[in-house]
Amino acid sequence: MPEKARVRAEAARLRALFEAEGAQGFETSILQPAEVLLDLYGEDIRARAYVTSDALRGEQMLRPDFTVPVVQAHMAYGAEPARYTYAGEVFRRQEDDPDRENEFMQVGYEVFDRENPIDSDAEVFSVIQSALGGARLRAATGDIGILMAAVAGLQTTDARKKALRRHIWHPRRFRALLDRYSGRSPVPAARKALLAAADPFAGGAPEIGLRSRAEVEARIEALKADAAAAPISEREVKLLDALLQVRETLPNALEHLRDIAVDMPAIGKAVDRLARRMKALEKRGIDVAALDFEASYGRTSMEYYDGFVFGFYAEGRPDLPAVATGGRYDALTRVLGQGREIPAVGGVVRPGLLLQLEAGQ
Numbered sequence: 280m281p282e283k284a285r286v287r288a289e290a291a292r293l294r295a296l297f298e299a300e301g302a303q304g305f306e307t308s309i310l311q312p313a314e315v316l317l318d319l320y321g322e323d324i325r326a327r328a329y330v331t332s333d334a335l336r337g338e339q340m341l342r343p344d345f346t347v348p349v350v351q352a353h354m355a356y357g358a359e360p361a362r363y364t365y366a367g368e369v370f371r372r373q374e375d376d377p378d379r380e381n382e383f384m385q386v387g388y389e390v391f392d393r394e395n396p397i398d399s400d401a402e403v404f405s406v407i408q409s410a411l412g413g414a415r416l417r418a419a420t421g422d423i424g425i426l427m428a429a430v431a432g433l434q435t436t437d438a439r440k441k442a443l444r445r446h447i448w449h450p451r452r453f454r455a456l457l458d459r460y461s462g463r464s465p466v467p468a469a470r471k472a473l474l475a476a477a478d479p480f481a482g483g484a485p486e487i488g489l490r491s492r493a494e495v496e497a498r499i500e501a502l503k504a505d506a507a508a509a510p511i512s513e514r515e516v517k518l519l520d521a522l523l524q525v526r527e528t529l530p531n532a533l534e535h536l537r538d539i540a541v542d543m544p545a546i547g548k549a550v551d552r553l554a555r556r557m558k559a560l561e562k563r564g565i566d567v568a569a570l571d572f573e574a575s576y577g578r579t580s581m582e583y584y585d586g587f588v589f590g591f592y593a594e595g596r597p598d599l600p601a602v603a604t605g606g607r608y609d610a611l612t613r614v615l616g617q618g619r620e621i622p623a624v625g626g627v628v629r630p631g632l633l634l635q636l637e638a639g640q
């Protein structure tokens with residue numbers, strides 16, 4: 280790893296590039312209020328944030344990123360449209376891989392602009408790509424909005440759609456739920472017994488859990504309603520599977536998705552947006568014919584993404600995390616906007632990784 284002073288200098292260089300694109304500097308505290316903000320990141324980051332408590336301020340965390348604080352500040356007092364840049368450390372616990380850093384610099388570029396969100400997607404991608412300079416990187420792109428639209432369009436209960444949507448970011452649990460909802464995997468014996476019991480509370484087991492009796496009853500009711508729901512059809516599951524497996528260059532992926540959309544009209548609008556984004560990227564000089572699109576890309580990162588997602592990876596270095604990542608997070612502005620919202624998209628570069636790659640390490 281390059282020494283910190285060099286990383287800081289590289290961060291300053293990148294930040295100056297983003298300022299030259301018209302972004303204003305943004306600063307935020309290292310300690311952030313965890314109770315208000317932590318849930319917005321989703322499970323992965325929630326498990327990896329360093330949280331501590333403060334008698335006066337309640338739970339505090341070392342900032343896991345800048346996007347959430349930027350959105351909070353913009354929604355509170357930002358003028359529109361706005362472009363922000365920042366450079367600073369973020370902190371994430373690493374439990375499985377001791378070689379991954381738990382504290383690293385990020386330099387970001389964030390766009391809050393309602394004029395032409397598709398073009399803002401392309402702008403952020405191309406500004407980040409040029410900031411990465413000559414490094415040999417592979418770009419991956421995806422679109423969480425297509426997956427959300429696919430789930431929203433399923434012929435099933437709202438409760439099931441809600442559960443599937445929540446687990447878009449947890450591919451294995453998503454799979455398990457889909458298998459259960461479609462009848463591909465059998466109902467577990469314990470669940471069957473619970474639902475068949477005339478009085479599930481009979482049997483004398485002491486009520487020792489954290490949940491109240493009313494909560495347990497409500498859960499059993501929800502499980503009963505779910506058991507009565509018709510299975511999601513094999514046809515829909517196959518279409519969803521086909522969608523999740525799309526992984527090719529952008530123009531081919533688009534064609535493939537258009538085919539799927541014929542049988543799955545719910546994704547039609549999102550696929551149209553993808554087509555317009557491809558044009559916008561092309562207009563900005565991106566070689567879209569060589570750009571990868573993976574429908575499942577972004578399913579394990581920040582849970583606030585709800586549209587375009589992308590990342591840049593060092594070729595031949597699967598051991599390294601992404602050198603740059605980003606995506607669209609419109610819904611996050613709604614959550615923090617107290618009644619207001621604005622289309623927003625951004626990305627970050629990790630200057631430490633960029634230097635490491637340049638040094639051929």
Ligand SMILES: N[C@@H](Cc1c[nH]c[nH+]1)C(=O)O
Nearest residue numbers: 344346605606625626627
């Ligand atoms: N905050 C994100 C990157 C990002 C910036 N803007 C949008 N996405 C991260 O730390 O992974």
